[in-house]
Amino acid sequence: MTGKELLDSLGKLFGAKLQATTEFRGETTYTILSSDLREVAKLCRYDLSFDYLIDITSIDNAGEEPRFEIVYELYSMTLAVHLRLKLKIGEDETVDTVSDIWPTANWHEREIYDMMGIKFKGHPDLRRILMWDGYPFFPLRKEFPLEGLPSEMPDVAFTKSAPLEGGPFVTQPSTAIAKFREPRARPPEL
Amino acid sequence: MAEQRATAYDSKVEGNVIFTRLDAAFNWVRKNSLWPMPMGLACCAIELMATAASRFDIARFGAEVMRFSPRQCDVMIVAGTVTYKMALAVKRIYEQMPEPKYVIAMGACASTGGMYRSYAVLQGIDQLLPVDVYISGCPPRPEALLAGLMKLQEKIDGEKSFAAQKPELTKRLLDVAT
Numbered sequence: 001m002t003g004k005e006l007l008d009s010l011g012k013l014f015g016a017k018l019q020a021t022t023e024f025r026g027e028t029t030y031t032i033l034s035s036d037l038r039e040v041a042k043l044c045r046y047d048l049s050f051d052y053l054i055d056i057t058s059i060d061n062a063g064e065e066p067r068f069e070i071v072y073e074l075y076s077m078t079l080a081v082h083l084r085l086k087l088k089i090g091e092d093e094t095v096d097t098v099s100d101i102w103p104t105a106n107w108h109e110r111e112i113y114d115m116m117g118i119k120f121k122g123h124p125d126l127r128r129i130l131m132w133d134g135y136p137f138f139p140l141r142k143e144f145p146l147e148g149l150p151s152e153m154p155d156v157a158f159t160k161s162a163p164l165e166g167g168p169f170v171t172q173p174s175t176a177i178a179k180f181r182e183p184r185a186r187p188p189e190l
Numbered sequence: 191m192a193e194q195r196a197t198a199y200d201s202k203v204e205g206n207v208i209f210t211r212l213d214a215a216f217n218w219v220r221k222n223s224l225w226p227m228p229m230g231l232a233c234c235a236i237e238l239m240a241t242a243a244s245r246f247d248i249a250r251f252g253a254e255v256m257r258f259s260p261r262q263c264d265v266m267i268v269a270g271t272v273t274y275k276m277a278l279a280v281k282r283i284y285e286q287m288p289e290p291k292y293v294i295a296m297g298a299c300a301s302t303g304g305m306y307r308s309y310a311v312l313q314g315i316d317q318l319l320p321v322d323v324y325i326s327g328c329p330p331r332p333e334a335l336l337a338g339l340m341k342l343q344e345k346i347d348g349e350k351s352f353a354a355q356k357p358e359l360t361k362r363l364l365d366v367a368t
Contacts, residue, residue: 131310132275139309148309159274160317162307 006048006081013048014040029084034070034095037087041072041098050074050083053102058112062142066090068118072098089118097123115140132157212352220264220290220351221343222252227263227287229280232270234297234329241332251339260286265342266319267335271299272312281318290351294338295321298328 007028011018017040020031032040044050054073061067072085089095097120099106109120110129117138120126127133134153137144147162171182226248230238241248248254257263260283272280284293295315298304301324303313315321322345325338353360 130275137309144309146309147307155278157274157278159309160313162303162309162311162313164307 006076006079007083010048010083013043027082027084029086031086031088034087034089034093037085038096038098038101040085041101044074044083044085045101049076049078050081052077053098053104053108054082056098056105056108056112058116058118058140060116060140060142066093068116070095070112070118094119094121096121099123114138117141135159213350216351217347217349221346223255224251224253224265224292224339224342224346225255225257225263226253227260227266227283228256228258229266229268229283230270231268231272231276231280232299234269234300237329237332237335238267238269238296241335246332246336248336248339251336251343253339260284261288263287264290265292265294265322267294267296268300268315268319269296269329271304271306272315273310274312275310277312277315277318280315284319290349290355292322292342292346293319294323294325294335294342296325296335296338297330298326301326304328 010028010030011021014030014032017032017036018030019033022029022031030040052075054075056073057071059069059071061069066088067090069086069088074083074085075081076083087095095118097105097109099109099120100122106124107129109123110126112118113120113123113126114128114130115138128135131139132153134156136151137149139148145161147164148159150161151159172180174181228235228238240246242254242256253265260266264287266284266287268280284291293315295301299306299311300315301321303311305328307313312318316324323338323342325334327334330338
C-alpha cells in the first residue's frame with residue numbers, strides 16, 4: 001500500500017468517527033471526538049503503521065466552547081505519510097492518555113498538563129515537567145499574563161512579574177529597518 | 191669565648207625577603223589565582239569554554255582552574271539564563287563558596303534577564319547574589335569576559351581585605367603599634 005492509498009482509505013476505515021477532514025498543502029487533518037481517541041489511536045498505531053508520534057500540542061481557544069484543542073501529529077515511517085488528528089475538549093474534561101500506545105506521549109502529555117492544565121486520564125505519572133511541583137499557574141493559558149505572576153514555594157523557587165517597559169515588542173510588518181520594525185521601548189503615548 | 195649569635199641581618203636571605211603591606215600581599219595572591227566556579231546555564235557557557243581554551247587562554251590571568259566544586263572556588267561566573275527553577279540552586283552553590291568570593295554576571299541574561307522578559311526567567315542574578323562585574327553581550331566575546339576578569343582583578347587589588355575581614359586583630363595590631 002502506498003501512502004496515497006492509505007490516506008484515501010482512511011476515511012472509510014474511520015467511518016463515522018471522523019467529524020471533519022481538512023486537506024491543506026498535502027497535509028491531512030482529521031477531527032475526531034475525544035471519546036474516540038483511544039480507538040482511533042490504536043487503529044493508527046497497530047493497523048495503519050503510524051509508528052511515530054511526532055508531537056502533541058494543545059491550543060487554548062479562550063472564550064470558545066469547548067475551550068481547548070489537542071493536536072496529535074502522526075507519521076508512518078514505513079509509508080512516509082503524515083497525519084494530523086485534532087480533538088476538542090472543555091475546561092473541566094479529561095482526555096484519555098495515549099502513552100501506552102506511543103510511549104513518547106508520556107512527556108508530551110506531561111508538558112501539556114504543565115503548560116495548559118489539561119489532565120490526561122490513565123497517565124502513569126502526570127506531574128509537571130518544566131515548572132516545579134507546587135507552581136500555582138498554567139502559563140500558556142490565555143488568561144496568564146506574559147510577564148508572569150508572583151509566586152513563592154519556600155526553598156524550591158519563587159517567581160516575580162517581569163518588567164515589560166511598554167512591551168511586548170512585536171515585529172511590525174513593514175520594509176523599514178529592524179530598529180523601527182521592532183522598537184525596544186515604546187513611546188508612552190502609544 | 192664569645193658565643194656565636196645569629197644576627198638580625200643575614201646576608202644569606204638578602205634578596206629573598208621583601209617588605210610589603212599585608213593587604214597588598216593578600217590582594218596580589220588573590221587576584222592572580224581566581225578559581226572560577228563555571229555556572230554555565232546557556233549559550234554563554236560556550237563562550238566561557240572558548241575563553242578557557244588555547245586561543246584566548248584564561249590561564250594568562252591565573253583563572254584557568256575551573257572547579258566544579260563550589261568549596262574550592264573564588265569567583266562564580268554566571269554564564270547564561272537563570273530561570274526561576276534554577277535560581278535558588280545557583281544561590282545555594284554561591285553560599286557554599288568560601289569567602290572571599292566574587293560574582294561575574296556574564297552576558298545580558300545573567301545581568302538583566304536579557305531578551306527573556308518572561309514568567310520563567312529571573313530578571314538578573316543581582317536579585318539574588320551580590321554581583322561584582324557585569325559583562326554586556328549576547329553572548330559576550332571571550333575578550334569581553336577577559337576584560338571583565340581584569341576589572342575584577344582591579345577591584346580586588348583595591349580591597350582592604352585584611353582590615354575588613356579581621357577587624358579585631360587589626361585593632362589589636364594597631365594598638366600594639368601605637
